[in-house]
Amino acid sequence: MIARRLETVLLGLAALLLLALMAVTGIDVVGRYLLNAPLSGAFELTELMLGALVFVALPLVSRAGGHVEVDLLVGALPRPVQKALGVFAAAVSAVVLCWFAWTLFGMMIDQSHEGARSVSLGVPLAPFAALGALACLASALFGLLRELSHD
Template structure:
């Protein structure tokens, strides 16, 4: 099941990245060859990039690929390193759950008001739902992941 979820997240990230590349290419070619840029390209790029960040968050957490500064870790005993890794997972999960909580509030507001993007009219609550799910999944991963 975890392998399927990882595959689905990787596939979603790849589709979003391909969409970003496609939108950029169509916009640039349209702008410079036909003097007609893609309408809403900037907005679509923003939404796709936001979704990509949220989709990649659980994958980054699972890989332990967040930015870390470990100046003192080489000097500490291995048992202390494990404890610090465990505490780091707890703090990371707490922060991600706080983000999810704040995103729930923001998403409810967007849904209630019917907020849409300016040019294309895309509903903003969808991105909020993706963000909430992503933060919750990444928080669980942060708690159960064994630091290396």
């Protein structure tokens, strides 16, 4: 139940980020080429929103099982071995994603203490690192749950 609510929130946030990216790009293009007045900070806004979008989408891809998999020989193995390999791969992925989350959490603390901000617009960077850390944790959890509940 909580996973479904989190999925709904992430889908909504991803949609909002996509709409915002389209709006920033549209306003910048119209301003640049028709009015000779580009949107100030458009490149930086695009960078920040695209990074956020990637992190928001990561748990959704894990929940849907949409990551790239190479399973050339797995189909030839007995079903219990296939299941064990799937659980092993999900566990390795979860460990790596938790390490990413730990690293991003440390980065968030550093950026928060240093008051790190983007160059042009002065947007605080710590919340983006926090978003990345939480997204990696959610992705690890979704991937494990998907594999453990998969028949």
